[in-house]
Amino acid sequence: MSVSTDIRKLKILFIATKPIFAKMDQLMFDRFKNKFPLDDDKWMQYLSYFKRMDVAAKTTLLREGEIAKKMFLVEKGCLRAWFNNDGKDLTFQFFLENSTVASLESFRKEIPSPITLETIEPSVLWYAHKKDIEKIIAEISEVPTLRDKFINSIFERTFDYMKHFFSFIKDTPEQRYLNLIEEKPEIIKRVPQHYIASFLGISTVHLSRIKSKLAREKQPSQGK
């Protein structure tokens, strides 16, 4: 259980990914612009920074200890961020379509990443290198309205983490599970349960118990 860093996790980026230098389609283009709100002209300049990659499930994109040099955007698929604690694989975040993905602290400070990034489903990602992302951010930062939008997005992330932390001091695990169903139903549907358990801060057994309890409460009478 603490032994097996299994073989799939050892696949390295350039082995697993076979980058495909496809053209970014309109949908993806719009998503990027939402994250990095430059106008179209500027964008055309920068599009070449981004490369598409097609990866299998359980592919590691960044390993704990490495320094994050790329930022990813999810066109299709599902990822998780996790760290190892005492032999246990603890998942603390999920990423679905339209998310930007990076080991944020490693990316910004160029320190070894405390976390691992890994696909859960086969995924289509776009990535760019830190240097190039920084060029875009620098450009954004010169325009007051864009800059505000960018800064807002950072604050929003902070608020998200705050709220998640709040739920650990105010909610029971059952309530946290219900919140997740309410707020991110896609996660429940697409992510294996044992990953969700660690995200909620409980054991897999306990999550299973919560589910069966909820199921029981919902249909107290279910004649044969």
Added chain:
Amino acid sequence: MSVSTDIRKLKILFIATKPIFAKMDQLMFDRFKNKFPLDDDKWMQYLSYFKRMDVAAKTTLLREGEIAKKMFLVEKGCLRAWFNNDGKDLTFQFFLENSTVASLESFRKEIPSPITLETIEPSVLWYAHKKDIEKIIAEISEVPTLRDKFINSIFERTFDYMKHFFSFIKDTPEQRYLNLIEEKPEIIKRVPQHYIASFLGISTVHLSRIKSKLAREKQPSQGK
């Protein structure tokens, strides 16, 4: 227990505070500059935005539901941020000397604050109004180096919340308590234990148990 929003909590700012329009001293000046890194000239322009206030312990600076229009800096004293959940008073953050204090989400988005800000000790604070803080931030944002520093500080806050959240999925309450002793020993010394308990996500009784267990382990033999 859930009933008493006692009288002291109802003291309102301008009753409790008696603003003293003192001159900001050199130490405080330096602290501000650390948070809002403008050069001295600019600072002189802005100093008048800040007002000093002297408040008693248990004074409410911002009540849940109000919109935050001020940001505070702590010259001396200790504050906490808390919210009410199901009749329980849950503390999620402490502020000591040299902290900036605000209901961040309320301050930025001008929405009712989900939290209450309250002094724990008699405190000396400096505050400025949102409009004025925004002027300073706008100015900072025009200078690339200062802007980077500012953005970094936002990220740092995000990382702090992330790490605190991590500790809820990887550590036992006992370990979280030990971490707090290690990382913020001042908090342990100055903050009543029942506030620390909710910060750690446990009951007061349980924190008390943890403490006595640790004390027991430390001195297994303590002859008469």
Added chain:
DNA sequence: TTATTTTAATAACAAATGTTATTGCCCGCG
């Protein structure tokens, strides 16, 4: 000082949660 209120420790009991082990299902791979 005396009287109140706040805070902390402890015990006793109840409830929640973790651990380990077992079983069965499902799915991808040979």
Added chain:
DNA sequence: CGCGGGCAATAACATTTGTTATTAAAATAA
């Protein structure tokens, strides 16, 4: 197809944690 591994449900038991109540100490106010 059939096999093996990953995944989920469940049971049984151990441990942790919460709740309520009691008491004492400490801080604060009158």
